[in-house]
Amino acid sequence: MSDIRTLPGFREFYPEDRAVLGHIMNVWRQSCRRYGFREWESPVLEPLELFTEKSGEEIVRQLFNFEDKGGRQVSLRPEMTPSLARMVGAKANGIPKPIRWFAIGENFRYEKPQKGRLRSFYQLNADLLGEAGPAADAEIMALCADCLLGFGLTQKDFRIRISDRTLWFRYLASLGIPESHAAAVLSVVDKLERGTPSDLLTAMTAALTGTNVDAAHALQAARTFAGTNSLEGLTQLAAGDEAMQNRLQDWKHLLHTLHALGFAECLTIDLTIVRGLAYYTGFVFEAFETGGEARALAGGGRYDTLVKKMHGPDLPAVGFGMGDVTVRDLLEAKQLIPAYADGPDFFVMILGEDARTAALNDIASLRHAGFRVEYNFHDGKFPKLIHAAEVAGARYALIYGGSEVAKGVTKVRSLTDRSEAEVPRTDIIPALRAVLAEGMRAVLP
RNA sequence: GUGGUUGUAGCUCAGUUGGUUAGAGCAUCGGUUUGUGGUACCGAGGGUCGGGGGUUCAAGUCCCCUCAAUCACCCCA
Numbered sequence: 054m055s056d057i058r059t060l061p062g063f064r065e066f067y068p069e070d071r072a073v074l075g076h077i078m079n080v081w082r083q084s085c086r087r088y089g090f091r092e093w094e095s096p097v098l099e100p101l102e103l104f105t106e107k108s109g110e111e112i113v114r115q116l117f118n119f120e121d122k123g124g125r126q127v128s129l130r131p132e133m134t135p136s137l138a139r140m141v142g143a144k145a146n147g148i149p150k151p152i153r154w155f156a157i158g159e160n161f162r163y164e165k166p167q168k169g170r171l172r173s174f175y176q177l178n179a180d181l182l183g184e185a186g187p188a189a190d191a192e193i194m195a196l197c198a199d200c201l202l203g204f205g206l207t208q209k210d211f212r213i214r215i216s217d218r219t220l221w222f223r224y225l226a227s228l229g230i231p232e233s234h235a236a237a238v239l240s241v242v243d244k245l246e247r248g249t250p251s252d253l254l255t256a257m258t259a260a261l262t263g264t265n266v267d268a269a270h271a272l273q274a275a276r277t278f279a280g281t282n283s284l285e286g287l288t289q290l291a292a293g294d295e296a297m298q299n300r301l302q303d304w305k306h307l308l309h310t311l312h313a314l315g316f317a318e319c320l321t322i323d324l325t326i327v328r329g330l331a332y333y334t335g336f337v338f339e340a341f342e343t344g345g346e347a348r349a350l351a352g353g354g355r356y357d358t359l360v361k362k363m364h365g366p367d368l369p370a371v372g373f374g375m376g377d378v379t380v381r382d383l384l385e386a387k388q389l390i391p392a393y394a395d396g397p398d399f400f401v402m403i404l405g406e407d408a409r410t411a412a413l414n415d416i417a418s419l420r421h422a423g424f425r426v427e428y429n430f431h432d433g434k435f436p437k438l439i440h441a442a443e444v445a446g447a448r449y450a451l452i453y454g455g456s457e458v459a460k461g462v463t464k465v466r467s468l469t470d471r472s473e474a475e476v477p478r479t480d481i482i483p484a485l486r487a488v489l490a491e492g493m494r495a496v497l498p
Numbered sequence: 499g500u501g502g503u504u505g506u507a508g509c510u511c512a513g514u515u516g517g518u519u520a521g522a523g524c525a526u527c528g529g530u531u532u533g534u535g536g537u538a539c540c541g542a543g544g545g546u547c548g549g550g551g552g553u554u555c556a557a558g559u560c561c562c563c564u565c566a567a568u569c570a571c572c573c574c575a
Contacts, residue, residue, distance in 0.1 A: 058548095058565095058566080061565090061566065061567085104575085107575080108575060112575075114499095115573085115574080115575085131575065132575050134575075135575090160575095162574085162575085164573075164574075165499075165572095165573095166566095166567085166568095167568085167569085167570095168568075168569075170574075332575085349574095352575095374575085402533095404532090404533065405532090405533095432532095433532095434532055434533075435532085435533040435534055435535090436533085436534065436535065438533095438534095439533095439534065439535050440535060440536070442535090443535070443536065444536085452533085452534090454533065455533095456533085466534085468535085471534080471535075473534090
């Protein structure tokens with residue numbers, strides 16, 4: 054064993070593990086395609102400025118960044134949204150709207166590895182650009198839900214908690230809190246569930262310096278607002294405030310669309326979600342496991358100003374990300390990972406070197422016809438070879454011995470029920486195709 | 499970044515108050531009179547006991563440091 058190990062937070066995927074990752078990616082890809090989304094990809098290594106421009110210099114301590122041999126400041130991508138904004142921005146005028154794009158890629162973050170958070174992870178990103186109305190938000194949330202349902206999860210297994218930064222901003226404005234202070238107040242809201250009352254009051258006071266809003270009153274109002282989890286409750290709070298009432302029309306549209314699409318059961322209104330992401334501008338949402346672990350499975354929202362900020366056109370956008378690590382943890386806990394089966398269709402047992410040439414000829418034909426075929430490199434006895442076929446995970450063995458070759462046939466043997474049938478070598482491809490489709494009865498007399 | 503726990507073969511683990519050359523099961527590979535099955539039997543490979551330093555006649559075992567995993571915080575695009 055080498056004493057050079059993988060870097061902390063990085064994973065190796067042995068075939069069984071890679072199959073699980075492949076399954077996750079397949080479900081994501083299938084779900085996205087069903088929504089008409091097209092797959093894209095971008096470089097794993099990007100100029101450092103691509104990320105600092107969006108998120109500021111503080112982000113650098115969470116980046117895998119370095120100077121390349123050409124003296125360029127570069128970084129492995131921590132997310133794909135800036136690359137998306139750049140790509141869309143460059144060709145936005147020529148792409149039909151709305152743009153439905155998704156990507157599945159490896160991302161890197163330099164932080165202390167923990168459960169569900171590694172330094173390298175695969176993430177699905179799905180984004181819908183060019184549509185500002187709530188229909189697009191609904192479409193993205195629906196896709197997010199279907200990406201989870203595709204694994205065999207039910208709407209009971211997770212919740213999509215929906216919040217709204219726009220509504221928050223309008224509510225804070227109704228309290229007399231200016232937009233310039235709203236972001237700071239929201240970061241206090243984000244801590245409502247965790248912080249002690251005195252810490253929260255201190256933080257709120259700090260967030261409101263420069264205004265004449267009473268911190269205790271604002272804190273209480275924010276608590277009430279965050280605790281409202283029904284459209285009716287929000288409507289009451291919006292009474293007399295036209296801006297909030299207008300926004301609630303978008304909420305009605307959003308919820309109606311999602312209900313009509315069949316996602317009523319997994320949705321909840323939860324205004325405690327504000328997400329740290331400063332660039333979100335409207336609806337935001339997170340998908341959480343409902344079980345004891347309460348893992349965060351996905352998150353997203355509307356970011357109408359980001360593409361323009363990345364020097365692109367003024368293009369509204371909404372999207373979400375879903376990582377492979379927590380999804381995998383959840384699927385393992387729910388026993389929703391399909392059994393690993395990656396063996397060949399046929400294991401060709403070559404019994405005696407005299408049969409090898411004929412066997413190799415057929416092996417090549419079968420492979421070119423699309424079958425998955427293995428065979429024994431070294432001559433062996435029958436029990437040993439049949440065992441080898443089993444260990445390889447083959448469904449059927451094809452026996453090539455002196456007697457079969459002399460008769461111009463091969464013997465197909467089911468490794469599950471041990472039945473056998475002879476197949477003329479001239480007829481081998483259609484006969485074996487039938488065996489894979491219908492089982493041994495296709496060739497048994 | 500701050501604390502707690504853990505670290506012996508590929509995996510699961512044993513290893514006595516410190517005492518000879520660190521073991522078992524599973525797994526892997528080979529064999530058990532050359533054409534019909536995962537059993538059984540025999541055998542082999544595989545460990546600087548996470549790494550380094552210290553105490554001691556003697557360290558897998560005790561002490562310190564370090565690395566990694568993991569849990570709770572901070573953070574979380």
